[in-house]
Amino acid sequence: xxxxxxxxxxxxxxxxxxxxxxxxxxxxxxxxxxxxxxxxxxxxxxxxxxxxxxxxxxxxxxxxxxxxxxxxxxxxxxxxxxxxxxxxxxxxxxxxxxxxxxxxxxxxxxxxxxxxxxxxxxxxxxxxxxxxxxxxxxxxxxxxxxxxxxxxxxxxxxxxxxxxxxxxxxxxxxxxxxxxxxxxxxxxxxxxxxxxxxx
Amino acid sequence: xxxxxxxxxxxxxxxxxxxxxxxxxxxxxxxxxxxxxxxxxxxxxxxxxxxxxxxxxxxxxxxxxxxxxxxxxxxxxxxxxxxxxxxxxxxxxxxxxxxxxxxxxxxxxxxxxxxxxxxxxxxxxxxxxxxxxxxxxxxxxxxxxxxxxxxxxxxxxxxxxxxxxxxxxxxxxxxxxxxxxxxxxxxxxxxxxxxxxxxxxxxxxxxxxxxxx
Numbered sequence: 451x452x453x454x455x456x457x458x459x460x461x462x463x464x465x466x467x468x469x470x471x472x473x474x475x476x477x478x479x480x481x482x483x484x485x486x487x488x489x490x491x492x493x494x495x496x497x498x499x500x501x502x503x504x505x506x507x508x509x510x511x512x513x514x515x516x517x518x519x520x521x522x523x524x525x526x527x528x529x530x531x532x533x534x535x536x537x538x539x540x541x542x543x544x545x546x547x548x549x550x551x552x553x554x555x556x557x558x559x560x561x562x563x564x565x566x567x568x569x570x571x572x573x574x575x576x577x578x579x580x581x582x583x584x585x586x587x588x589x590x591x592x593x594x595x596x597x598x599x600x601x602x603x604x605x606x607x608x609x610x611x612x613x614x615x616x617x618x619x620x621x622x623x624x625x626x627x628x629x630x631x632x633x634x635x636x637x638x639x640x641x642x643x644x645x646x647x648x649x
Numbered sequence: 650x651x652x653x654x655x656x657x658x659x660x661x662x663x664x665x666x667x668x669x670x671x672x673x674x675x676x677x678x679x680x681x682x683x684x685x686x687x688x689x690x691x692x693x694x695x696x697x698x699x700x701x702x703x704x705x706x707x708x709x710x711x712x713x714x715x716x717x718x719x720x721x722x723x724x725x726x727x728x729x730x731x732x733x734x735x736x737x738x739x740x741x742x743x744x745x746x747x748x749x750x751x752x753x754x755x756x757x758x759x760x761x762x763x764x765x766x767x768x769x770x771x772x773x774x775x776x777x778x779x780x781x782x783x784x785x786x787x788x789x790x791x792x793x794x795x796x797x798x799x800x801x802x803x804x805x806x807x808x809x810x811x812x813x814x815x816x817x818x819x820x821x822x823x824x825x826x827x828x829x830x831x832x833x834x835x836x837x838x839x840x841x842x843x844x845x846x847x848x849x850x851x852x853x854x855x856x857x858x859x860x861x862x
Contacts, residue, residue, distance in 0.1 A: 543813075584667060587667075605738055608740075
């Protein structure tokens with residue numbers, strides 16, 4: 451018989467097994483993967499990825515996402531420019547999809563991660579812990595959807611390359627893809643145990 | 650809370666959405682257990698998990714091959730016909746020297762989905778044959794790592810968005826692969842929703858406990 455504290459149980463992020471939190475070095479009893487053994491470094495890692503993602507998000511919005519070459523005339527549009535153009539052409543649903551996927555989701559994900567990372571260290575007010583778990587879970591679920599714009603650019607670039615009309619991917623697509631990638635890494639690096647402890 | 654040994658922790662489950670601890674209770678075949686505080690699905694009971702899992706993964710794999718072997722979309726623009734295949738999307742990026750985006754696309758929409766289905770087939774086949782306990786473990790760990798990184802469904806929505814953008818400029822025809830990709834994505838979503846990784850782990854435990862090899 452061993453006595454364990456209900457609050458000292460954690461879930462292995464890889465195999466979902468329930469483990470006892472030994473706080474220092476946690477190795478999952480089922481799949482042998484290490485479960486964020488140092489909380490401090492997991493927060494730092496998460497911050498580092500997040501800051502990289504935010505930095506990459508700046509050129510993603512300044513440089514052109516898409517370059518259209520039509521009869522030797524070249525036109526390029528940024529993410530926001532593309533959304534505005536679609537809106538003016540009357541394709542409201544698509545403009546909204548792109549706007550949500552490339553602007554709303556990344557920015558709200560940055561804000562949520564910043565909020566989580568700050569609030570586990572300095573609890574603000576009397577926020578309940580269940581909300582934070584849900585918040586984290588939701589960012590994990592909706593995060594990848596911001597890749598839509600990158601895929602759309604890839605599809606258009608592959609589809610349209612005639613001699614007189616050509617669509618090329620722009621510099622922003624690399625920056626944007628990297629930004630999404632690092633945001634995902636940042637969310638993965640975040641240690642859910644911290645939410646429990648701060649509550 | 651008292652338990653006999655660490656192994657008994659397998660009777661417990663932590664909700665992935667709200668992190669509440671639950672004790673697993675036996676449920677009827679074909680039903681599922683939901684979290685009492687947030688309603689998320691915790692686990693399912695499927696007596697024929699191996700057979701269902703194996704047949705679903707093989708079907709999905711076949712549709713993945715279909716989705717990769719024919720054109721996804723054909724368009725007619727200024728009298729020229731153009732088409733894309735799944736692999737052409739990232740090959741074109743490589744040709745235009747967008748190596749980073751190309752690599753990401755290669756992994757997110759091709760390699761990871763492919764690996765997930767191949768691993769599923771191998772895992773269920775090995776469990777069915779009751780052999781290679783360690784290999785099943787390694788594959789399950791790998792599966793746990795790559796599962797969050799598969800983005801077929803997002804790619805499918807992206808195709809639709811790209812096509813709506815082209816309406817008015819070009820004549821659009823859906824290719825055979827497009828339908829293949831839709832079915833593949835549906836199967837992928839169905840597997841993710843109905844077979845949780847922890848259920849396969851528990852299945853592995855039960856199978857190899859009976860006949861220690």
